Amino acid sequence: MAAASCLLTEDQFLCSICLSVFTDPVTTPCGHNFCKNCITEHWDINVPCLCPVCKEVFYTRPELRVNTLISEMAAQLRHEVQQKTNSSSSELQRATSEDVCCDICTGTKLKALKSCLVCLSSYCETHLEPHLTVTGLKKHQLISPVENLQGRICMKHDKPLELFCKTDQTCVCMLCMVLDHRTHDVVPLKKEYEEKNAELEKTESEIQQMIQRRRLKIQELKHSVNQSNKDADREIAEGVQVFTALRESVDRGLAEFTEMIKDKQRPTKKQAEGLIIELEQEILDLMKRSNELEQLSCSEDHLQFLQSFLSLKDAPPTKDWTDVSVRPPSYEGTVVTAVVELEKKLRKDIKNVFKVELKRVQQYAVDVTLDPETANPWLILSGDGKQVTFGDVNKNLQDSSSRFSYYASVLGKQSFTTGRFYYEVQVKGKSKWDLGVARESVNRKGQITLNPLNGYWTVSLRNGNEFKALADPCVRLSLKSKPEKMGVFVDYEEGLVSFYDVDAATLIYSFTGCSFTEKLYPFFNPCNNDGGKNSDPLVICPVQNHSELVH
Structure with missing residues (x-):
């Protein structure tokens, strides 16, 4: 061996x-x-x-x-x-090629223990003794052994470099201070050493904090990847459940659906891996710099410290990772999209698919109540804030910036700036209405055009059977039956607003690719009574299918 x-x-x-x-x-x-x-x-x-x-x-x-x-x-x-x-360990240490040799030794050079900045010589243990015992020599400044002691002498005046010029950021001798730097800010090397050492400690602390923040960011990115994997797994499982009922005719569609979900997941994982590699590289760089600073902080050699400090003065990585994140993609609506593409072949079974989708979005149900501070003076709100109808009298309420002054509209009290939410509204017996969501900054005074450009994402009913999605331009909707209960679903990050006929379990319309940047509020417009033809209220209903949700 x-x-x-x-x-x-x-x-x-x-x-x-x-x-x-x-x-x-x-x-x-x-x-x-x-x-x-x-x-x-x-x-x-x-x-x-x-x-x-x-x-x-x-x-x-x-x-x-x-x-x-x-x-x-x-x-x-x-x-x-x-x-x-x-x-x-028991032998007298001889100097190697990497050691500083004693300048006094003859023959075999021994390893120096100290260097004298006054004598400009290095001494082994034996030859160092006079500096430790002789009164005059005791006053000499001893440091850890270093080579090139001549480099510690001013080349211009042949005097020791004992001072530091803050103005020129250089080491100088006493004559330099008197002759060339008399108007400059000059301090002893030791004082500058102490100041720079304190600055070094602060920098070291900041680097450690940067390392910690990057480690936390790695954990955050890993968590995002894990959550994305769970979302993808859940979505695939739900897709399998839907397509199982259609297995005889949808085997090919099921494979395409699963691959689509995986393709949507891969960029998220790849992005996170790239960010993690970049963060780890920054951590390695910072740790390397931290080690260099730690070694420098242990130096007792004032001159070597300051000269090395200036070479390490470059700033560490300053990339701000605070807002860097990986957002898992949303998969809401992908099952519906896949089924719609197969609609021609699967008309008999399409209703079952929409039932599954509706149950899925119903798990995001929220409790919505009407906000009387936003209600038009002609509107009558129930005491529990769940119903609104058009009244016969203008209540002459005090106007405010939040109140609709012209159209018979009202907003929900609840606002949403992230995630997904869903609510249901009974529209039974009404001949006209508007429903949807509106952003906080919408115009509430005078005549209003309901469309996404103005901050409204709504569908409407007019004349008892004319349904429209109030996009730009409007989209006429052809429905097989008149809805009695409407469901409204919003995915804030995905930019999706969908409307459902709850009883028929069908998707009526979806606004896609929306860009939401502020609070969203549920929006209701029961419209005027139309001579009694439209006197029924809009009613916010509790979602009934929680116990039947597909998980």
């Missing part, structure tokens, strides 16, 4: 993650070796699993087993290193 280990260098037994001799070494499928604990912790924070050396991607986490041969060789190497360390 010793012979085998001699054929390899010590570096070949170092884990590329912890940079120490292997402990329980394992081999990845790509052939690289790591400590078992190191690669396990590395993969715990990386999705998918990547080899830290060659960056090969493993979409399924490989099973790791200890490499017995490498483990035995690493143990032998640790034993040999320990023996060398023990045998050399």
